[in-house]
Amino acid sequence: MKIRVIGGGLAGPEAALTAARMGCKVDLYEMRAMVDGKPRLTPAHQTTEFGELVCSNSLKSESPNTAPWLLKQEMRRAGSALLKIADETAVPAGHALAVDRVEFSRRIAEAIANEPAIHVIREEVTRLESDDYELTIVATGPLTSGAFSEEIQRITGAGHLAFYDSISPIVDAESIDMERVYFAARWDKGTADYINCPMDRAEYDRFLDALLAAEAAESKEWENLDYFEGCLPIEVLATRGRDTLRFGPMKPVGLRDPRTGMRPWAVVQLRKENVRADSYNLVGFQNHLKFGEQARVLRLIPGLENAKFLRYGQIHRNTYICAPVLLDEFLRLKREPRIVFAGQISGVEGYTESIATGMLAGIYAGALASGHEPAAVPRGTALGSLVHYITHADAKDFQPANITFDLLEPLEEEVRKKVRDKKERHRMVCERAMDKFGAWWAEQRVVVAF
Incomplete structure (x- = not known):
């Protein structure tokens, strides 16, 4: 199966690396490039490198039994390529996972260069429809170009939303x-x-x-x-x-x-x-x-x-689509299932969340490449809760979200009454989520023969 991944930030490289190891041929497009010896950049990027961290260098908490920790634990279990690189390029940051920006980007580029199934194309995409690919993953992030934003607006039949980050x-x-x-x-x-x-x-x-x-x-x-x-x-x-x-x-x-x-x-x-x-x-x-x-x-x-x-x-x-209206539980456009959205443009907020949805898009692509309909990540997991939020939130007041315990399914009422300690309840939610994610991931590994 040949797929197209558009965007070289965080979600795009993660989707490309995940799909490639699951049997897909991938064309990875990135508009930032050297043109006539000069870098063509966005208003916020300073380099043409993959995975450039524009804001902070932190992937948030590593404290056990917190929501960001849980999401990262699920990603580690599924073998997230970029999270592995983040772990290997970490700098001391107390209870947070922070990375050396330059080394992080360099290692992502190295991983992509060493993957023969990935072909990098340094040019701007302005059309979504293409007969050359069986699936397109849109991961252009918060700095999606004006021309491509207009194309997304055309293909979705709905306006996109925008807010501003500093x-x-x-x-x-x-x-x-x-x-x-x-x-x-x-x-x-x-x-x-x-x-x-x-x-x-x-x-x-x-x-x-x-x-x-x-x-x-x-x-x-x-x-x-x-x-x-x-x-x-x-x-x-x-x-x-x-x-x-x-x-x-x-x-x-x-x-x-x-x-x-x-x-x-x-x-x-x-x-x-x-x-x-x-x-x-x-x-x-x-x-x-x-x-x-x-x-x-x-x-x-x-x-x-x-x-x-x-x-x-x-x-x-920062540009993002109205995911509750446009996307199904597999991050696909409801009106055009061959187009998948991942990363911040899909309505998640944060580095880890962007990588996680890129990983999920790559897993779904791997299932399709193996001739199987993908199985949705369970609602009771951190990743499943994040996807559930962006695809089921109130469209009228939709804003991007980080992973929090508010998004996860609460414990049963009887358990909540018995267990008063908040930290213990969080531990139990995390344990339940990890069990559900582990069972789901075991099934995916069988489906894609990974």
Whole structure:
């Protein structure tokens, strides 16, 4: 079976590698390319590499019996190619799985180059219909080109939705004043891999006033600044009240300063960008301010007075389809089953979720290549719950979602009444989900002779 995968971000390479190992021939298309010696990029990408992580470098929690951990455990059981690479390129990040961006992308490219069933084509796709492929997996992500967005709109018969994400700044590690900061992990989860910049009340008030007065970057005429609630810029959060940031990205809970024994009024956390620890990103500090304003305001943070910024925060478009109306439980277009959507354009939010749906699309393609109708991943699993949400949510108010326990099926009422401890209930939900995923995956392995 020959399939086409469109998009070289996270979901696309995962779908291509999964489908290839299950017997499919794959043409992998990516529009970012070198043209006449110059890179052709999107408004947010900085390279032409596969799997470039545009925002943070974190694939979220690795704490046992959390929803992000559960999703990753299911993916590991199914042999997710990109998650394996993430594990192998991990950098210390407390209880989170964070990766070295450059090495992560390099290893993805290496895996694709070493897979003879995958043929890479560096050009923009503008037409979805094709007689050359039995199946097309659309994984063009949040930065889908204007021309291809119009094609998706044409083929689906419905408008697509858009919101806007912002990118966190990155600072040079050598420019951080280490005398003013300390290492710790919030709530002592994992190792103390985060640099913490503590603020007293006066420092916080001065920072907040400067942030509220800072000038925003000019918006493009196509922007309507409809932000995703789960990824709001810090300047937007700041307008919601003087303590909003202290209860959000600057929450000091569990970050007692070992030098004073006191809990700061607020804290800014920095996370490693790579194994060398020569750069750090400001966790949760995505913003849409002018670069000069960012430098002025962020240098009010203790320890960053002389910070050298390797990248400033930016805004970028995030495009996604109305999956509850358009997709079936196999991520296929209801009106054109030969077209499958995966990754953020399908309505999931987050790196891990994007990889997971790419993996699922590849598994379904493998089943079809073996002459079998695929079996839907069970609702009671993390991956199944994620797919159930994007295909069954209220279409009127549909927004992309990360994996959370709210999406998973609750325990039976009798069990909930008996087990009062929340952590124990989560453990039981995870155990049940892993059993269901394991049984489903065992059946898929038989179907595709994997």
